[in-house]
Structure formats: structure tokens, C-alpha cells
Amino acid sequence: MHSDTTGSWTPVALSADLPAGTVMPVQIPAGSLALWRTDSGHTAASADRCPHRGMRLSHGFVRGEALSCIYHGWSYAQAGNCLRIPAHPGLVPPETIRVVTHMVEEADGVIWVALGRPEGRPPGLEGLVPLRSLTALANIDAIAAAAGGKTSPQGIVEVASGTGTICLLLSRQDEDRTLIHVLLKGITDQAARIAAVRSTESLRRKAEDIHKKEFAQ
């Protein structure tokens, strides 16, 4: 995670898990966000709560360039302003109806959300190929311990695997929950990539055991 005085970037999802025209829930320390991609490919992150009735917007749907609530169809733009209230077709929604939004950056197949107002851009991950994201019921220390404890300068935990390296980009969800983005370096053929999927399952089991023994309250 890249930090400066005003804010930081946290990796919330892999680009491949958010095709155009879809929405997914993601976690940041302050709670859940609705991360979505418009039909034309722009990403946005909104508070995961419709101001109308409190329904999670991540249960909603994307049509065109707007995110709509599943409950009564209120639609929001990327900037968070309400575009449309279907039950009042003649009404132009007032500016005061809006959802809080977060800055989003996407690079090298990873989607980052701003916590606060970071000045720089998220760290580059050139040369790493995203494989999958998974959630572990373990803290970052337990995952690093399970992986053998080798951490790169960018804060990525590295595990040697055959001819290449499995890189774990970690995002803390809460005290005992971590989102792991698995990125591969030098592992390209299909069999080795499938083996890497299986080894991340084993690594999660190991990390959760360590967490239970050493960190859980």
C-alpha cells in the first residue's frame, strides 16, 4: 500500500473480475463500496448504500453509464449525483441527492481505490500478471509467515514457485481478514497457472491456521 501525508491507495479488485457493465462489492477499512464499470469501460466507486432506502448499491445493476439501485431503480452517475428516479419520471433529481464517491485508478490489471486524497498514483506492477483474488481469515503477519516471510520493497509477499514467483499483493480488510491479490511473475503456461491457484488455496489454509494459533483473540 502506497502512503503519503494525505491519503493512500488500496488495491480492491482485479480488472478481470469487473467486466464492463457490472458492479461488485469491495471492502475498505471504512466499510463496503460499490465498485462498478460503465458500459464504455469507466470505473467508479460509490458508497454501498442508496440514499433512498439504504439498499446496497452493489446489489444493483449498471445500464449504460449509470449505476441503478435494485430496490426502486434510482440511478447514479460516476460522480455520485442522482440521475433518475423512475417513480417520478418528470422530476430532475436535485443536486442534494447523491452518493459519496472515491477516486479510482486502474493499472496493470489491478483496481485501486483512494483512502483520503493521495497525491501520487498507485504503485506500478509492471511485469506481474494477475491470477485471482481471495480473502483469508488471517492478518497480514500470518500470511507473510505462511509464505515464508519474504516481502518485496513494494510490500508484496513473494513465494518462489517452480521457475517463477507468486506475488501476494495484500489489502487489510479488518483485524483478522485480508484480501489477497495473486500476481504471477514468470509463470505463463496453463498447468503452472492452475498449480499456482492450488498453492494459493494451501497458503490460505496455512495462514488461517497460523492466525488462529498466534493472533486470534
Add this chain to the structure above:
Amino acid sequence: MKLYDYILSPSCYKIRLMAALTCVKLDIHPVDFHPGAEHKGAELLALNPAGSIPILEDDDLVLTESSAMLVYLAAKAAPEWLGRASAEEAARVQQWLSFSGRLTASLGGARLTEMLLRPGDIGALQTQGVLALRELEAGLVEQSLRGMRFLAANRPTVADIACFPYVVLAPDGGVPLDPYPAIRLWSRALRGLDHFIEMPGIHRLHELKPEPHIEPGEA
């Protein structure tokens, strides 16, 4: 073909969904599962001594296992849903058909405990449910690396229909689906199929239809 059905049962929905997707017309016989426990009454026990639904009746064939019903519908109306293009594909179909029983026991058990207050160790059922979801998620990630969007092939098979309902309804049993991106995409792909039908708690993809427009004063 007569289906003894209950609208809120994910296992019954599997059969209604499969029939809809393969354009088979079912004669639906609603069963008062809750609160009437009609499936435990003499008439239905005579058909199915196990006292479970769904039950599918076609002439003298009586099926009481939902996976067998899926195979029957597919074999009769749409054999491509059987997933028999290769030995691996056929084996994967059987693997996930059997696995679907674990989803019913864990996620389905948690749902019955939470929704109908059936006795059960909710913590243990949820833990088993999470393990099953993780296995399914890993299976789908592996399939995507093979260039396949569904559990056994690059097209849906009976295995997908057998697993889909209890997975999507996991939150009814207090098991969140947020942590599973591959399951989310798989669920989207299934809900986007032609002739897809809903059940309470499993909705269609609204975005596939154009935005409805109502003139002011019309509603």
C-alpha cells in the same frame, strides 16, 4: 411430466429452471411444504418414502433426487446440457453433481435454520458452506484458466444448474457472497441465459432489457 414443487425450495427451482432453459413444459403441483408439511403426509410418502421434494413423475418413472431429474430433462430435451464431449467433461459433470449435495447440506441447512427455524448448528453449517464456496470458487478460477466459463465446459451443463441455486441463496443462511469474484461472474453468466427464470431471492439481470420509460402522469 409432473413436478411436486415448492416455490421457495432451491432444489425444486433447479428443476423448474432446467425445464425452462430446455423448453420443457412441466405440470406443476404445488406442495404445502411450510407450514403444512404436506411432503411428510401419507400421499407424498407413498411416492417418496424419504419425505423430500421435489418429486418428478413421468408415467411410471418416479424420481426423488434432483440431480437425476436434471439429467432426465437434459437427456430428453437438450442432450448438450449433459456435458459428455470428453472423458474429463463427463467426469467434471459427475464431480459437481455429487458436490451439489454438500451445498444442500451446508448452505441449504444454514438457510433452513435461519429462515424456517429448523434445529441445526448454524455455526458449523456456515463454516461448511464457506469451505464449499471456496472449493467452487477455486474450481471456477481453474476453469477460466482453461478458457471455460462454466463448471464442466465452456457452455452450461446440468452441473451448473445443480450448484447454482444454493450458492446464490447462501446469504439467506447468513453466508455472504462478497468474497467470491469468480462465483459472481458465473452467476451472472447463468442469469443471462436465454429462457432464464427467477425464484424469490434470485433475480434476472435487469440491464439486459432496455430502460423502461414512463411518461409523467402515465403511472
